[in-house]
Every structure is written in C-alpha cells, then in structure tokens.
Amino acid sequence: MSHSQQQNQSERWVETRPAMFIQGVGVRTTNEAEAGPQGKIPQLWDRYFQSGLQTQLSDKDQAIYALYTDYESDASGAYTLIIGNRIDEAVVVAASTEELQQAAVPAAKYMVFRTRRGPLLEVVPQVWHEIWSYFQQSADKRTYTGDYERYDMQQFDPANTVVDVYIAIE
Template sequence: MQPTIIKKEAFQAIGISITTNNELEMSSAGKIPHLWNQYFQEQITNQIPNKTTQTETLALYSNYESDETGRYTYTIGVPVSTVIDTPENMTSFTIPAATYAVFTTRKGPLSEIIAEAWQDIWNWSKENKRTFTTDFELYDERAFDPNDAQVDIYIALA
C-alpha cells in the first residue's frame, strides 16, 4: 500500500478520549472497541458543538509517549470550527499543520481493514520518518457500511 503525500492545514477537533498502547489493544483487554461503543451508544457526535461536517468522524492518535511501542491518547470525535464550549466530558485539541502520508484502505469489514492498514503502516514506518505528533483515521461516507467500508489513515511525517 503506497501512501499519497499531502499537506494539511491545522484544524480543531472535539471528542472522547482514552490513553492506551498497541500491546494492550492487540489483547482482549483493548480499550478502543469500548470507546467506539460509548461513542455510538451515547450519540457523542450529537453532543459536540460547532461541527464543521455531518459526515466525518475522526479517530485521532496523539500525545505519543515515544513511538508505536509507547502509550498514546486515542480520541474519537469530529472536526469543529472552534473548541469554545467543549462539553465537560470531552477532549478538545488543535491538530497542527503537517505533511501527511495518507493510506487508503481496501474496501471491506472495518474490523479487518483497519488492522491490515496499520500493519502496512508499521512496515512502511521502518523506512520512513514519522513524527509521532498526531495521526488520524478519517471515517467519511465511504465508511457508513461497517461491512463494506473504506478509510483514509493520515500519518504525520518528519
């Protein structure tokens, strides 16, 4: 899977967050599936003010402790025009302007395509410099059907 290289301006997002690491997420004790369940069950997107889109959800990886082996913050949310009025139970932040390698998954079940794409990204990372600042998965109208979805994954480059 070869990425497309793009520059993206800074933007803001609001969502719900956890702190985790990849070792935990590859076990049955992973926290990310529970966060997605909470996001949908509590209809978090409907509680976020100042949304800039109705069709995009982001899964953001930020506050990296080190590299893919360390702890990081995982946030599910949406892009917003301002972080003013962030609800108390949510996290807000600014994603800095950056150059990204954008990986587009194949179409398929979300549970398969995301894991596959990250394996490709980790292999690709052995020869390419990541910044480990903020990376994100973009879920748009192509991901509405979780059994036949396609997602873009943005990896910040050094």
C-alpha cells in the same frame, strides 16, 4: 504484482493538511494493550456512538475522526486516542458534558494510507500493520504529532468501507 496482491495493498500518497480541532471521547492506551483481549478501543467506539456525537457532525465535514495524539514516544509507547468530530476551533466544553476531550491537530505533512474496501474490523488493523512495517523500512520518518483515521459518514457501511489513515511525517 498479481491482481490479488494489489488488492491487499492500500493506496498511499503525501498530502499537507491545515490545523484542525477534534472533540470526542478519549482513552489512553498502548498498541501492546490493544493487541490483547483487554483492549480499550472497542469500548471507546461504543462510547462514541452512545454519546450521540455522531448526530453532531459538522455540515462541512461529514466524517468521524479517530485521532492518535499525545504520544509518549513512538509506536511502542502510550498515546491518547480521541474518537470524535472536527470542530471549528477549540470551544470551551461545559463541565456537564460527560468527559468530552478536545485536541488540536497541527498543520502537517501526512503520508495517507487508504485501505482496501472491506469490513471495518478487518481493513483498519490490516492497514496499521502495513503502516508500521512501511515506516520500519522507509526513509520517511513519523513525527508523532498526531495521526488520524478519517471515516466518511456519507458512504459509511461498517461491513464494506474504505478508510483513510493520515500519518504525520517530517
């Protein structure tokens, strides 16, 4: 494998993670919808940053999570994406907080894909294409119990970042 090929490949490993809770802004969508100009995910990121949630990151976990949950079926079906922060447990959200959603992420075994370092809008779609093709060819099976992207905010630069994507597997 040449050096340039290697740079385009993400690193990959398996990790078992405990259950956690995510609270944030959410939207229901499909990969097909997101492939077109009417995709809802860019606006969801705007809503997250406009909500001020990023100022409430837990001291223990300086990270933003993009959680893919409530899958209808598989990679081709509808799912809910919640962009938010890790919270200690499911807390009751006051009705006055505008449309905050919470989701539990079960303890699971994950295949973790780490992107190459680069512009966020380039490396994240790139790693998802790699993930989809990996699971089309692999004996590893996705469980669709909840997958997430983790953005470490201590060293976050949208123009030059590394993102870890956790895919739940059997």
